[in-house]
Amino acid sequence: MSGQTTNLAAVVHGPNDLRMEEIAVPVPGEGGKTGVHKCCCRSGRWGSAGSDIKYWRDGRCGRFRLTSPMVIGHEASGTVVGVGPGVLHLKLGDRVAIEPGVPCRKCQYCKSGRYNLCPDIVFCATPPGDGNMCRYYIHPADFCFRLPDCVSLDEGALLEPLAVAIHSCRKGDVTSGDSVLVCGAGPIGILTMLVARRLGAEKIVITDVDIQRLEFAASLGASTLLVQSQTQIELCTGITDLLQGRPRSVFECSGVDTNLHLAIDVVAPGGVVVMVGRGSSDLKLPVFQITSKEVQIKGVFRYSNCYRAALNMVLSMPDTNIKQLITHRFPLEGAIKAFEMASGRNNGAIKVVVQCDAITD
Template sequence: MTRRGLHEDRGEPETIEMNSKEQMTALVLHGVGDLRLEKVDIPQPGPGQVQIAVKKVGICMSDVHYYKHGRIGDFVVDCPMTMGHESSGVVAAVGEGVDHLQVGDRVAIEPGIPCRRCAKCKGGRYNLCSKMKFCATPPVHGSMSTYFVHDADFCFKLPSHVSLEEAALLEPLAVAVHAVQRGRVTAGDKVIVSGAGPIGLVSLLVAKANGASAVVVTDIDDRRLAKAKELGAWGVANVMGLDAQAAAKAANAAFGEDFDCSEGQAQAVIECSGTEIGARTAIHAADSGGTVVLVGMGKPEFTLPILEAEIREVDIRGVFRYVNAYPVAVNLLAGGQLNVKPLITHRFHINDAVKAFDTVGGGQDVIKVLIDCEL
């Protein structure tokens, strides 16, 4: 069966070849270090759903953690699970009741499906829904497969000039959108981003797009900091070996003499490293009355300078995934307010997916690895 779609880069019609054998290729995790390419049944869309011919999938560090450790906290891989949650593709079939998408539409997939009925969902914070089903989080299968079925209202149609590669980065971009919103970043703010990994770098981009006058990025690797400068960081600071107070001082010093830092610190600090020293530094680095946003996830418990936060009224805010952030992220890409293309450093075909996963942890020059799922 043949369907008509849209060309990835130019928005022109493309042909989608439907798999007539009723099976597809999927990357399935069976246990620690045990990734397998397997043939599985092609899923069919039910009411309110769409079937997507998956094109591009990014590898997230959570994917790698499941691969190397078999679990993240209470989420344990105890049965085979298809990987992947940073995905884009082309609608291949439409279920009953779907009227805002049609076959051939290019879409980004928001990977979490909440219950839509609980108090958190109705209150607009569906990311905190206790019944959330999130792709590639046990026991929910992910989208690193030839085809994938998803609820249509969590699939977002792409403008013709936004590529499927860029769309695969909408998931980490949505995290950054939510983090910057939680940090209350506004025009003229000075912002510090702790950690120059993928989430830190997209947080840099979103903070600038949100009007931050200057963003300083800290890390312990000069290559990552060079990438931050390339992406528009006002300044960078290598905080290797520094204690929290010294690291905070180095971060604020990176704003230089062009800004009045007599009050000392940034209005918002977005902590993406997930380390205890990063969280401690963030509290010291934030301006009095400022905001610390904890994005990176590390140990279950940290020792933090709470009195420092208390007497200077530093707000400490958590981030868990994102909520209502995909439309904002799509518009940022569509309007050209930011460019995520430089974050893509490595590309692999799904047939080389195991090599791709090994590459993610293989060096500091790796930022974002994409998998091409088209056979």
């Protein structure tokens, strides 16, 4: 850790204003009264996520709005280069995945395990908290997960969206033999599809407007439906034909309002609709359908206690290498180009990775 004087960071200043800047090099200090011991990581990989893109494009994401310049990025892995006093489970040179949300550890939500709902949670790249797309980043050590030798820094970074998928499938009560619909074949949709299959879902249909994304999902074993100009009735028929019935769990991962209506329409009576994507804040819903079918609509906000499960899933399914999602790579200096690629349509991009070290392949 000694001798580092520069710390290049991707800093978003406002809509369409992302700058590469040098920021201070962090130092892991004492745990202090909180007893939270920290470590410093030299960054390895970051995934460019949907919320990062929203802060870059719009200066806001959902109810969170930029109020001052913010380091972007929250899907990260790295190598430990400094540990504060009291850090016992990590040592210099360990490679880690960084769980980006750090809660208070004291409130009723934290104590009950639902720490994603902690009112005092500090989450990377959610205002006013800085993200971790910088060469050196300091983080509470208990939210850094050591990676076994067989798990790469790429996979370490992808544990974050995989954690979202695991949390979503837990909400969707996916069990063996289920029929599942996933709306949206972006990284979260595809990972949700993979997790659902891992949990035993027998039939899975995934929809999107992007043919290349659907081709990729099909290569991983999903049935696909291209959404073009069909009516909702036509889409319902297409989905139920592919599934040979109605889905018991539907995951709305696109953030497109019409897909939430489709989900409620097509889901089986007594089924679950999980809202993973974020659509309009004031959407009208078909209340009669929801009540008469006893549809359970569940919101998803990040995740809790999913990183360990995500790591175990990577270790236990070598046949489904999540690194396949990575379609493009950029160096940290090219972070702006990475976000442009990640936000493009019909360009073949699934997961765009920014990396700290040299790109060799």
